[in-house]
Amino acid sequence: MEDYYTGATGYDDIVQILPPTKPGKRLRFFNRAALITDADLNSDNTIKKSSWRLCTVQQVEDFKKIIGILPLWTSSIFLATPIAIQSSLTVLQALVMDRSLGSHFKIPAGSVSVIILISTAIFLTFLDRVILPGWHKVTGKSPTPLQRIGVGHVLNVLGMVVSALVESKRLKLGHEHVSMSVLWLFPQLVLVGVGEAFHFPGQVTFYYQQFPQSLRSTSTAMISTLIGIAFYLSTALIDQVRRCTEWLPDDINHGKVDNVYWMCVLFGGINFVYYLICSISYKYEYENV
Known part of the structure; x- marks a missing residue:
């Protein structure tokens, strides 16, 4: 024995x-x-x-839990990478667009991405006060953390689709020497911000609930780690795009930034399928989740 x-x-x-x-x-x-x-x-x-x-047996079981969480964690890295790429490209787009807001104010190009944070903060309140209570009334239970993360994946991909379409329109107007308003960038940033309102709180809840008790105090560090890795990965991807294609020249009016966004759409779609496989096969450790 x-x-x-x-x-x-x-x-x-x-x-x-x-x-x-x-x-x-x-x-x-x-x-x-x-x-x-x-x-x-x-x-x-x-x-x-x-x-x-x-x-000890407990240490072995705790390690197994971490191994089970890692595939979902890696999918979140690839979820945050397109967002990091968008943050960089949005500034470049804003620099060549009409940033005038009225006759006396010009929106700083570097501050355009703050729309993501504003939309996240606003929608979090709406999500907590309206959507989640309504979901509970209809279904009799709250959405699981993985379901919330999944919605974030979908909204992130939609945000990249809108980014590609807007950039295609901006390039056409640029070739006609017509400057497009920077306000056209706001819908895609709002979509990504709403997506973050779903998947970031979902990840906080998921890691805190599913991490072993011995490591629960450090569970939220998983999110900071994946964001850091995603930004490094986005830098590497942009560098490779510049090396291998002509999509990102010094003057983006002569480039194909929309192709970069379509690449993010493809990247996000494949990652969403990977996430679905991981989430369907994952078994919650607690019955009350």
């Missing part, structure tokens, strides 16, 4: 963790880390003090 290490025994001063006493069947090859062998025992059958040699 196999014996698994559940915590401190005998004179071992490791803090004892009682449940569970036997590892689960999911990802069974990791269970070997908690399997007690002769090499782990002293002559009096107590566990040797070696934190690297043997893990």
Whole structure:
């Protein structure tokens, strides 16, 4: 019969963790880390003090939970990457558009992306006060975090579609030497902002609920990490686009920024399919989620 290490025994001063006493069947090859062998025992059958040699069953199960979450986490990296690309390109677009607002004010190009934050903040209130209570009344339950993240994926792709269409229109007007108003950039930014109102709170809830208790205090750092990786990835992708294509010249009026957005649409669509596969196969750890 196999014996698994559940915590401190005998004179071992490791803090004892009682449940569970036997590892689960999911990802069974990791269970070997908690399997007690002769090499782990002293002559009096107590566990040797070696934190690297043997893990508790609880530690193994916690590690399995992290492994199960990672595919969904990687899909969120690819969700945030198009948003990071859009943030960079929006400034370039605004620089060559008509930013006049009235006769005495000109919108700074670098501040156009703040529309995403404003729309997120406004829609979060609407979501919390209207949509979620209405959803609960109709279905009898609240949407799961993964459902909210999924809506964010869809809105993000739609935002990229609008970005591509607006840029196509701007290029046509630019060739006719007609300056397009920067206000045309607002709908796509609002769509992305509304999408963030769905998927970012959904991710906070998901990671906090599904992370092991021993790591729950650091669960929200997963979001900051994926955002950082997404911005680095967006920089690398833009650099490769500049190297391999003529879509992003110094003067974007002679480029094809709309193709970059269509690339983001394709990228986001594939990632959404990947997310659906991961979310459908994922099993919540708690029944009340």
